[in-house]
Amino acid sequence: MALLVQKYGGTSVGTIERIEAVAEKIIGYKEQGNDMVVVVSAMSGETNRLTDLARQINPKVRGRELDVLLTTGEQVTIALLAIALEKRGFHARSYTGGQVKILTDNAHNKARILSIDAGNIDKDLKKGRIVVVAGFQGVDEHGNITTLGRGGSDTTGVALAAALKADECQIFTDVDGVYTTDPRVVAEARRLDQITFEEMLEMASLGSKVLQIRAVEFAGKYDVPLRVLSSFEEGQGTLITSESNEEDTVEQAVISGIAFNRDEAQLTINGVPDTPGVAFQILGPISDANIEVDMILQNIGGDGTTDFTFTVHRNDFETALTKLQETSEKLGARVCSGNNKIVKLSIVGVGMRSHAGIASRMFEILAKEGINILMISTSEIKISVVVDEKYLELGVRALHDGFDLAEYDEEAAE
């Protein structure tokens, strides 16, 4: 018997039929003897419908009243799911974020959870009730309704699991787990049984969008075991846990997965006089223009000057280049250039910490395919390279193959 917090996204509860199917699924877990707390999103399309209504009045709508509006989406789902559970003879009780209560700061439309009072839920669980909680929402200290920003239902699930000290937080979605890479690019991509929070963060932020990054961070911080499963298919999904579980899985591959990002653009400024504060002088104007910078490289140019390269989202390329040209003139740099036809490929894995030579093996694999590397950046559990966009599929497949990620696929294992 365990305490499970499950989260079902908008697609999983998108119709009455699906809500009834989710009710059946929850009852299955309940009948196995588990205590069940379920977090749901708005029915798919509902948040967009509500946003459209508000935008008909004010295209730039935001703030307190938008939260009052959007939170009705999840409130509809919790009621319908509770009704579906009760019709099947199970005691259920729904809660809005404010009723739980989930206390947040007052940053409307993108609030952060401060604390959760799980007293009501504890009482309900003791009475054998199934608890259904609206995702994505909370209240501030004055009782104003807040939202955590889109996709925030994952965070609600993890935060509740942490507050209730749940045995597992299970995120049901339309994919059946985390894969070694995008199966649309590599048909042999394999579902991972287990992955660490850190690896998941690198995979997610690099483009394998399965879970909200904030939810993973939260789960890592409070060490909540997190499992990604399919709403529509049976299966164990992927368990995301803290690093300590690594020892249990000695057979784990050195590399967990290959991530990639198509939306990159690279900017370079060469021959900058190398004085203290030059990095800030270059990146300050970029940041002031609300452009997020991803990779940053600085190299010594050899003649007392410095070469400086960074990447931004492709949508920000033109603006960033204009800013950089201004800076270039101001600093008396030699030349300033950009390239928005690039992609980033990364290998991710906690295993590389204890294995030497992973980087050189990566470069070898790419070199064999004739793929020229434009930039390299490394962290403890990740190595990223920037290459010409035409090499994306070739590069990902080569790395997936080269690091034997398809090796343990189902057919081979049976």
Next chain:
Amino acid sequence: MALLVQKYGGTSVGTIERIEAVAEKIIGYKEQGNDMVVVVSAMSGETNRLTDLARQINPKVRGRELDVLLTTGEQVTIALLAIALEKRGFHARSYTGGQVKILTDNAHNKARILSIDAGNIDKDLKKGRIVVVAGFQGVDEHGNITTLGRGGSDTTGVALAAALKADECQIFTDVDGVYTTDPRVVAEARRLDQITFEEMLEMASLGSKVLQIRAVEFAGKYDVPLRVLSSFEEGQGTLITSESNEEDTVEQAVISGIAFNRDEAQLTINGVPDTPGVAFQILGPISDANIEVDMILQNIGGDGTTDFTFTVHRNDFETALTKLQETSEKLGARVCSGNNKIVKLSIVGVGMRSHAGIASRMFEILAKEGINILMISTSEIKISVVVDEKYLELGVRALHDGFDLAEYDEEAAE
């Protein structure tokens, strides 16, 4: 400068355009220097849409979770109206029933208001904000969401006006006031400038459905001046106040209006041995069958027996007749009969208290038209007669004419 509580029904806020029109209307009142508190219903059709969703899961749905579901309807409207007000440069703040807070008992789907904490609203008004409150909803002492039952937004408006000691509670609807009778029956029907709570209750319960009866009772109990106006046309509407204002309007007609009810059925039991408790023996089984009884008449039969007649809703006729036949046999009554082709016509007016001969004038008017009276019932401010249903229109027109109700119509007054 006054404090006004305004209530806009579902039709008045049925589309984004209408919500924007309501915002303009509110701003008009605000700019005249009034403090504004606005109660809104769900957009028309929304409550039915939500109910349909729930009924797809459970056709007999009711209770706590239905309230969680339905209250989202008003929550959407308060947010959209607040957004529309803010877009026009006015500070607005929306509140759900729970946020106000409107404390109710825990009778889900038909809760009654116990108290209102108007502290938040007072603060907002002092800051110059327009306050928008969700009608129809509250919370019980444990924070569970409750609803007041359909149409309960009128009650929310009146209760808020009472709690805030508002100068007037204005109910905006799709009619421009209370009429002397139904204009579909009598084209010359006249809008009343003023009417007492008691008269309004008699008019409403007798079929002129403009306001929720509970809202009128509430307004009368707390002496909240209540005005019914059109959302779509300009005009003063009808002011409903306590009787004390009668003195101001010496010119007021003796009769305020003619009400009627098509849905009546009459049941009679003749020759019942006249013993104590006979009325209870007859009506007990009817009441046990959850049938509401309207008019009740008991007459001495002349031979030591009693004749007993009562009316019920036409839908309950068959059941009531079966019950009555059982009672008839038990009591040894002579005969038991029924008629479901009848209607009730009533004249209503506080003026009749101080005017003799109103009843005989009513009977004279009906007699002149050859209308046979089947039952008569009187109260202090109302005389009702039951007649054959074929006489409904003829009877109403004759009474409207006979009591000069069309006399002060706009054209004649100018």
